[in-house]
Amino acid sequence: MAADLPPDLGDSVVVLTVQGLDELVTRLSALGYEVKGPTRGESAIVPGSVKSSDDLPRGVHDVQSPGSYRIVHNDDDEELFGWAVGPESWKKEYFPSSQVMWRGEVVGDTVVFRQPDRSHTPLAIVGARPCEVVALRILDRVLEEGVHRDARYSDRRDSSFIAVVECASPADTCFCASMQSGPGIDQGFDVALTELNDEHGHRFIARSGSPRGADVLSSVPTRPANELDLEARTLLLETASRAMSRSLPYGEVANLLARNVDHPRWTEVAERCLSCGNCTSVCPTCFCSDVHDTTDVGGAIERRRTWSSCFDLEHSYLHGGSVHESSASRYRQWMTHKLSTWWDQFDSTGCVGCGRCIVWCPVGIDITEEVAAIAARDEVRVGVPSRRGAS
Amino acid sequence: MSDSNVPINRPTLAVWKFASCDGCQLSLLDCEDELLTLAKAIRIAHFTEMTRASTLGPYDISLVEGSITTAEDVERIKVVRANSRYLVTIGACAATGGVQALRNFAAPGEFAAIVYAHPEYLDSLNTSTPISSHVRVDYELQGCPIDRGQLLEVLLAFLAGRRPVIASYSVCQECKARGTVCLLVSRAVPCLGPVTRAGCGALCPSIDRGCFGCFGPSDDANCDALATRLKGLGTTESSVARLFGTFNTAAPGFAEQAQALRVNVAVSDTRRRTPEEPRS
Numbered sequence: 001m002a003a004d005l006p007p008d009l010g011d012s013v014v015v016l017t018v019q020g021l022d023e024l025v026t027r028l029s030a031l032g033y034e035v036k037g038p039t040r041g042e043s044a045i046v047p048g049s050v051k052s053s054d055d056l057p058r059g060v061h062d063v064q065s066p067g068s069y070r071i072v073h074n075d076d077d078e079e080l081f082g083w084a085v086g087p088e089s090w091k092k093e094y095f096p097s098s099q100v101m102w103r104g105e106v107v108g109d110t111v112v113f114r115q116p117d118r119s120h121t122p123l124a125i126v127g128a129r130p131c132e133v134v135a136l137r138i139l140d141r142v143l144e145e146g147v148h149r150d151a152r153y154s155d156r157r158d159s160s161f162i163a164v165v166e167c168a169s170p171a172d173t174c175f176c177a178s179m180q181s182g183p184g185i186d187q188g189f190d191v192a193l194t195e196l197n198d199e200h201g202h203r204f205i206a207r208s209g210s211p212r213g214a215d216v217l218s219s220v221p222t223r224p225a226n227e228l229d230l231e232a233r234t235l236l237l238e239t240a241s242r243a244m245s246r247s248l249p250y251g252e253v254a255n256l257l258a259r260n261v262d263h264p265r266w267t268e269v270a271e272r273c274l275s276c277g278n279c280t281s282v283c284p285t286c287f288c289s290d291v292h293d294t295t296d297v298g299g300a301i302e303r304r305r306t307w308s309s310c311f312d313l314e315h316s317y318l319h320g321g322s323v324h325e326s327s328a329s330r331y332r333q334w335m336t337h338k339l340s341t342w343w344d345q346f347d348s349t350g351c352v353g354c355g356r357c358i359v360w361c362p363v364g365i366d367i368t369e370e371v372a373a374i375a376a377r378d379e380v381r382v383g384v385p386s387r388r389g390a391s
Numbered sequence: 392m393s394d395s396n397v398p399i400n401r402p403t404l405a406v407w408k409f410a411s412c413d414g415c416q417l418s419l420l421d422c423e424d425e426l427l428t429l430a431k432a433i434r435i436a437h438f439t440e441m442t443r444a445s446t447l448g449p450y451d452i453s454l455v456e457g458s459i460t461t462a463e464d465v466e467r468i469k470v471v472r473a474n475s476r477y478l479v480t481i482g483a484c485a486a487t488g489g490v491q492a493l494r495n496f497a498a499p500g501e502f503a504a505i506v507y508a509h510p511e512y513l514d515s516l517n518t519s520t521p522i523s524s525h526v527r528v529d530y531e532l533q534g535c536p537i538d539r540g541q542l543l544e545v546l547l548a549f550l551a552g553r554r555p556v557i558a559s560y561s562v563c564q565e566c567k568a569r570g571t572v573c574l575l576v577s578r579a580v581p582c583l584g585p586v587t588r589a590g591c592g593a594l595c596p597s598i599d600r601g602c603f604g605c606f607g608p609s610d611d612a613n614c615d616a617l618a619t620r621l622k623g624l625g626t627t628e629s630s631v632a633r634l635f636g637t638f639n640t641a642a643p644g645f646a647e648q649a650q651a652l653r654v655n656v657a658v659s660d661t662r663r664r665t666p667e668e669p670r671s
Contacts, residue, residue, distance in 0.1 A: 043577040046570065067620070069577045087572055097568035274613045276585035277560060281567030294544065295551040297428045307568060312560040313610040327611060362563070362575050362585045363620045 012214075014206050014222035015229055018080075021204055022052045023220040024163070024191070025126055031216070033124035033161055036093070038086065044069060045086035047093070050126055056080040064171035064355065067364025078202050081127060081195045084171035085354050089284035090132050091139065093123055094156045098306045101291065106299035118152060122159035130185035131176045131352040133164050135284035137188050141346045142287050161212065164189040165204075168236045170244050173355030175368055178247035181352040183240035191217055194233045205233050246368045248339070248353065253371055256378065257340040261332065265373045270328035272363050277309030279357035279365075280334065285350050288315065310334050335367065397431050402451035402550070405437035407471050409457030409464050410491055410519060414536035415482035416440045416456050421539045429543070432550055448474035452549055454542075458484040458491060458519040465516075465525060472526040479545055480522045483535040483638040487607055490535075492519040492641035496650065519641070530555070535605035535638035538590050558589040561609040562602050565593035574601055581626045581634055586612035586644065603637060608644040618648050 016024070028035050029051075039048030040057040050056060059077035062084055063070045069087070100116045136157070143150040144157060167176070167183035176182030185192055190213030194205040205225055208214035249256070280286040290308035295301050308315050311330050316323035324330045342350035351367070358366045406416055420441060422429065436446040453475035459465055472478055483489050494502050499517045503510040522528055532541055541557055548555035558564075562584035566573065574580035574596055582601030584593070588609040595602050608614070614635065621631050628651060636649030 041572060044572040046572065067576055068579075069573075087567075087577075088570060092570075272613075272616050274585040274616055275561070275611050276563040276609075278563045278567065278573070278585070281564055292556040293553070294556055295547055295553065297425070297432045297547065297550070307564070309560065309564060312564075314559060325611075327613065360573055360576055362573070362582075363616055 012207060013225040013230065014217065015225050016204050016206050016220060016222045018053050018078075018202055018204075020220050020222060021080075021126075021193075024216060025050060025052055027216055027219050028124040028126070028161060031124075031161075032122060034121045035124045035126055037125060037127035038081075038083070040071070040073075041086075044071060045083055047088055047090065053080060056127060057083060061169065062086070062171060064173045064359045065364070066173065066358050066366045067361055069359050079195065079197055081165045081167075082169045084167065084169055084174055085129050085132065085356060087282055087356065087360055089135060089282065089354070089356065090125055090128055091135070091284050091286075093125075093160075094136070094153050095139065095143065095150075095287060095307075098304060099152065101303040101305050103303075104301035106301070111301065118155060120156060120159070122161070123156065124161035124163070126163045126165075128162055128164050128189075129167050129354075130164055130182035131167075131174075131179075131354040132284055133162060133185060133188045134176075134181035135352045135354070136162075138285045138346070138348055138350060138352070139287060141348060142285075146346075161191075161216070162189045163191040163193060163213075166192065166194040166233075166237060168195065168240050170240050171355060171359070172245065173358045173366075174244050174353060175246040175248055175355060176353035177241040177244050178250055179349060179351055179353035180250060184237045189213065194236065196229065196232050196236070198232060200228060200232075203229075205229050246353075246355070246358075246366075248351065248368055248371055249375070250349070252375075254340040254343050254349075256371070256375055257336045260374050260378065261336070263374050263377065265370065265377070266328040266332045268373075269331050269365060269370055270326065272365055273311075273327050273331050274363060275311045275327050275330060276362060277311040278360050278362060280309040280311060281307065282356040282360045283338075284352065284354060284356070285338075290314070310337070335370065338367075339371070401432060401434040403436040403446070403448075404433045404452050404454070404546075405448065405450040405471075405475070406435075406440065406454045407437075407456065408439070409455065409468065409485070409522070410460040411457030411482065411484045411489065413440065413456070415485075415534075416454070418481070418537050418539040418542050419454070422543055425543055429546065433546065450475050452477045452479060452546070455480045455485050455522050456482055458488045458521060459516070459525055460491060460519045461515050468522060468525050477529045477549065478522075478526065479530045479532060480528055481532045481537050481542065483533065483605060483607060484519075485522045486531045486533055487639045487642040487645075488519040488521050490638050490640065493636065494519060495641055496646075521641075532557070533588050533606040534590055538592070541590055559610045560589055561585055561612075562587045562589050562591070562593050562596070562606070565589045565591070566596050569593060569597065571597050574599065575624075579624045581621050581624070581630065583617070583634060586614050586617050601634075603634060604645060605638045607639040607642045612644045614644045614648050618651075 025035055035050045036047055037050035038045050038057055039055055040060050045057050058080050059074045061072045061082050102113055104111050104113045143153040164185055189209040192207045196203050208217050288308045289305045291305050293303050310333050313322045324333050338350040436450055453471055480486055495518045503513055545555045571593055575582045580601045583604035584602035587602050587604045588606040590606050618631050632649050632651045635645045639645050640649045
């Protein structure tokens with residue numbers, strides 16, 4: 001996707017150096033943004049504060065497979081974005097794992113309600129990946145554009161600046177190409193960068209995707225992109241697309257799952273599934289939450305919203321018990337919602353192919369393998385095993 | 392209390408100890424910042440860790456620490472129950488039998504013979520069982536020891552007449568919420584987080600230690616699948632069994648995994664004792 005630039009963008013495509021990137025970061029700070037980006041944590045690439053390109057994971061790469069993640073460092077490598085997504089998506093910045101909805105206090109015979117302070121420092125992300133930006137667009141439809149607008153989410157989303165960096169180093173677990181959410185991107189950002197590091201130097205192709213993106217880009221030193229730069233980008237994205245060995249049948253999977261709710265695979269995967277909820281925690285689009293009221297001795301009341309997972313028994317607890325009592329039904333609920341009923345609810349897929357659910361599943365359950373297993377026995381119907389033989 | 396704001400008819404609280412280390416009771420005293428405020432809302436009627444002064448029951452709420460390991464315990468817990476409006480157990484011992492439940496899976500007296508010079512002085516049962524095996528329990532607070540925040544939450548919920556906000560999902564979700572990178576996935580560290588109940592705030596993983604399951608099994612924990620995975624990552628069978636066989640060794644789910652160790656130990660012991668086995 002987006003490997004070919006729309007022709008009308010040609011003139012606005014510029015190139016900046018690593019020093020130019022530093023100036024972009026400085027400019028964003030000067031504009032009042034809190035700049036965050038990928039940083040090298042102890043054992044993974046994690047979101048962190050970025051003051052300059054020195055804070056970015058220079059020379060850091062990753063090896064990812066189902067249930068396993070390792071970072072590898074190469075001192076000779078100048079690349080800043082030579083890695084695929086780490087455990088934490090940018091979801092947490094807009095949809096925190098725990099937040100106060102309101103506070104109250106018992107004063108005499110009445111309860112006084114207080115809105116928590118919603119003021120915040122606007123966030124600039126330098127180095128989000130295309131799949132993450134597409135994931136935020138999916139979350140927008142859920143939390144911002146639906147009937148019930150989440151004001152806290154909206155406030156943070158609307159005020160934030162996103163500089164996306166196109167992906168040249170997909171992990172073995174990535175399948176964004178098949179989900180139409182990478183490795184390139186052409187909307188949903190303020191600035192899009194593509195890192196090139198070849199005989200013509202270490203540099204970034206830059207495009208703006210919004211007026212404020214254009215403003216910021218015009219304030220840092222750049223040169224117009226030339227034919228060589230654009231060809232290098234095209235090649236980079238094509239190579240990245242081809243490098244992805246995993247895929248999901250984007251157009252087919254919704255119906256495939258919808259007609260296989262009784263497939264024996266659900267029970268098979270449940271034998272391995274831990275119901276731990278790691279997949280939903282790392283998913284950049286999972287948005288389920290729980291709301292709790294707590295009290296203290298002094299009469300203070302607090303309503304708090306926290307992340308919740310469809311793998312928890314509590315999640316589907318209605319009067320008298322949980323709807324999804326078995327691990328099989330919980331796994332099915334998660335996967336069919338993500339890939340199938342999400343279309344009915346939000347008119348899009350709920351999966352961007354980032355592969356986090358595969359990598360951060362402690363037992364390495366692979367969503368693409370599960371879909372393939374269901375597709376392989378698409379005509380099997382529990383209780384009607386001899387349908388084909390009988391006809 | 393000399394404070395004139397303290398209501399006279401405060402609900403009463405009693406704290407009882409059975410077979411345990413006292414660590415969970417101490418969590419109540421650890422609530423240093425909140426204790427005086429709490430004492431204005433609840434009258435502590437019996438708590439020997441705090442004061443020798445004791446008021447006769449019945450009590451509105453009893454916190455019960457420890458497991459049942461003697462014939463006397465069996466009778467005493469019935470008296471506690473009969474004198475308590477609500478009975479809340481605190482800690483792994485009270486909820487699942489604790490580490491002392493290792494004896495449940497051994498020959499009678501086997502552990503005592505190793506530990507005590509004169510085990511014949513002991514007068515205890517062959518099993519360590521949870522409080523819920525003997526009397527009706529209104530709420531079980533997990534942990535070894537319990538989390539003082541959760542203890543306060545249960546008491547505050549009781550005072551407000553609401554349901555306590557206590558999670559029953561996995562420790563993993565606490566790691567993810569706080570941003571701790573998964574030790575198991577990123578470094579193959581053996582960790583029981585995926586099958587262990589949240590509540591500690593993912594304390595051990597946050598300081599680079601795998602979870603050792605002190606809060607017991609989470610809801611519908613799939614311990615078989617985790618044990619298989621840990622072995623696949625190179626953790627030996629006996630290490631996996633030991634991991635499951637600590638503070639919640641008799642908890643359903645954990646017990647089956649810990650049992651593997653006992654069976655294997657028994658087999659290797661038999662082998663050692665078989666004289667005709669050829670030397671290899």
